[in-house]
Amino acid sequence: MLSGSARPETLGRGAPTIPDLTTGAATLEDVQTLQVLCEFSSGLAETLLPPALHPTLPGLVGFTVQRVGTSPWGPFAMAQARIECRSGVRPRGFLIGAVVDHAAAAAALSSRWGYRVRPGEVRLRRFYDQVRAEVTIDGEEVLALCLRDPEPLAAADVQYVATMNLASTPKGLRLVQVDPAFTIDVPPHEPRRGSAVARLVGADVHRRPARPAAALEVGCRGALVGAGVAARGTGLQAVVSRDPAVPGEGLLVGLPKR
DSSP: OOOOOSOHHHHTTTOOBOSOTTOOOEEEEEEEEEEEEEEEOHHHHHHTSOTTSEEOSSEEEEEEEEEEEEOTTOSEEEEEEEEEEEETTEEEEEEEEEEESOHHHHHHHHHHHOOOEEEOEEEEEEOSSEEEEEEEETTEEEEEEEEEEEEEOOGGGOOOOOEEEEEEETTEEEEEEEOOEEEEOOTTSOOEEEEEEEEEOSOSSSSOOEEEEEEEEEEEEEEEOOBTOOEETTEEOOEEEEOTTSOSSOEEEEOOOO
């Protein structure tokens, strides 16, 4: 099995700090999500992942843009770029960067769940025949997405993959798994699929992703949960983090607050 070849200490430069791995869950409601996957070189994907994670064949970069209507910090929008991968046999997404348009939300996402975020403007607009997203930093466009001619899907056809965030923790530099639980609204906010076009400018991925592979646009309510804590009903699972240099399964390092 192929493994990432990037040095964890190099990837970890400027990584966010999580002072406490026992953070509680947070609930996000009235969330609109645009999710786009694009194929690119698997060899390049390998150089962007730490040894603990395994690249996909072909390589996939995933873009997720979300507009959140209700959160503990108020309304905000967020865009993420992730390298799709596997942790053991489980599908995951390794975060390489995110943009958030709300300072308090950005601070919480960074310090509680290890999101590497930058301030910027995130726009998500839905039209009758397409969905558009634009992301700018300091007035310069860094990402533009367009989902065209969306077609309805069953809610069960949409898969959300947990995120692996590289962060400095009380246990050292670790991959922290963030595993949201989503609840999909009933129609007319059913999931929709269509063809997509992505334009990536000046990002950390060294080549522009080619051949959009799949795109999903969803109206949903979601739960953003603590670092490695999966919310299932009223139960919370234990906090799990990973040594980014060691392939294999997770290491139990703590318990969530009750």
